[in-house]
Amino acid sequence: MKNRIILDGGMGTMLQAAGLGLGERPDVFGMKHPDVVERIQRSYVEAGSQILYANTFGTNAHKLEGTGYTVEKVISANIAIARKAAGGKAKVALDVGPIGELLEPLGMLSFEKAYEIYAQVVKAGAAGGADLIIFETMTDLYEVKAAVLAAKENSTLPVWTTMSFEASGRTFTGTTVAAMALTLTGLGVDALGINCSLGPKELVPLVKELRQWTDLPLIVKPNAGLPDPATGEYNMGAEEFGRCMAEFPKLGASIFGGCCGTNPDFIRALAGLQDVEDCVSGGEKLRRGVCSAGQVAEFGARPDSG
Numbered sequence: 269m270k271n272r273i274i275l276d277g278g279m280g281t282m283l284q285a286a287g288l289g290l291g292e293r294p295d296v297f298g299m300k301h302p303d304v305v306e307r308i309q310r311s312y313v314e315a316g317s318q319i320l321y322a323n324t325f326g327t328n329a330h331k332l333e334g335t336g337y338t339v340e341k342v343i344s345a346n347i348a349i350a351r352k353a354a355g356g357k358a359k360v361a362l363d364v365g366p367i368g369e370l371l372e373p374l375g376m377l378s379f380e381k382a383y384e385i386y387a388q389v390v391k392a393g394a395a396g397g398a399d400l401i402i403f404e405t406m407t408d409l410y411e412v413k414a415a416v417l418a419a420k421e422n423s424t425l426p427v428w429t430t431m432s433f434e435a436s437g438r439t440f441t442g443t444t445v446a447a448m449a450l451t452l453t454g455l456g457v458d459a460l461g462i463n464c465s466l467g468p469k470e471l472v473p474l475v476k477e478l479r480q481w482t483d484l485p486l487i488v489k490p491n492a493g494l495p496d497p498a499t500g501e502y503n504m505g506a507e508e509f510g511r512c513m514a515e516f517p518k519l520g521a522s523i524f525g526g527c528c529g530t531n532p533d534f535i536r537a538l539a540g541l542q543d544v545e546d547c548v549s550g551g552e553k554l555r556r557g558v559c560s561a562g563q564v565a566e567f568g569a570r571p572d573s574g
Contacts, residue, residue, distance in 0.1 A: 275525025309353035362393030449481035461487025492529030502529030510537025
């Protein structure tokens with residue numbers, strides 16, 4: 269019995285290739301061209317995806333303001349498109365990204381308002397028939413807390429969460445891998461991990477550290493390498509992507525997919541990934557501690573003698 273799960277790949281770049289205009293919203297594009305989105309998502313199922321991300325990454329009241337569309341209508345329609353594309357062969361996830369406005373004290377959005385925005389999205393996803401909720405490409409741990417609490421308190425669906433890290437091992441707002449693991453494990457998510465920002469090679473040390481802090485299933489959904497600064501094209505092909513991804517089951521990860529720059533060929537390249545026998549890396553005892561977003565005090569760690 270396989271205990272690995274294959275996700276889908278990039279949607280934005282695929283939609284751009286299919287006619288998504290500059291500045292056009294992918295979720296609204298899906299409302300106008302459901303056949304295009306369905307075709308892309310079906311190609312991922314044919315490539316081996318077991319979970320499709322609905323085309324709802326940026327769907328929230330803040331981002332839809334002035335479009336004439338409601339959160340409920342957009343989410344319901346895009347979940348239905350994904351469900352049709354899945355054809356009974358894959359589950360459908362409500363895909364939820366950042367709100368698009370920084371929370372206090374970095375920005376003007378209150379925690380309570382963020383919770384309210386996410387609660388509306390979650391309720392719409394549950395009503396629309398999503399099988400699970402995936403928060404992805406998150407960078408602010410405070411915002412993640414609002415999102416996860418909204419999901420846990422307004423639905424009974426499984427909740428997965430991935431954050432995006434820079435090569436430094438921190439997110440844009442300074443969250444560390446350890447802080448993410450401790451916080452999300454404590455909040456009761458069902459799986460957690462890393463997506464976007466970096467390619468699979470750059471994610472190896474981050475996933476290795478992540479496994480030390482949690483025994484939850486780990487998600488790895490990297491970009492197709494790194495973009496060329498001059499052209500914006502990603503520097504990794506599907507075959508190399510598959511070879512690099514083979515490292516992650518050895519580190520205890522069990523849920524795999526692709527993000528920016530990836531396509532069905534990249535998902536097809538994941539077919540040979542081995543299963544994960546032991547979720548805890550090397551059978552070692554998990555590290556424990558308390559944390560803020562940017563700092564962790566590990567239990568049992570000796571202070572620097574300086």
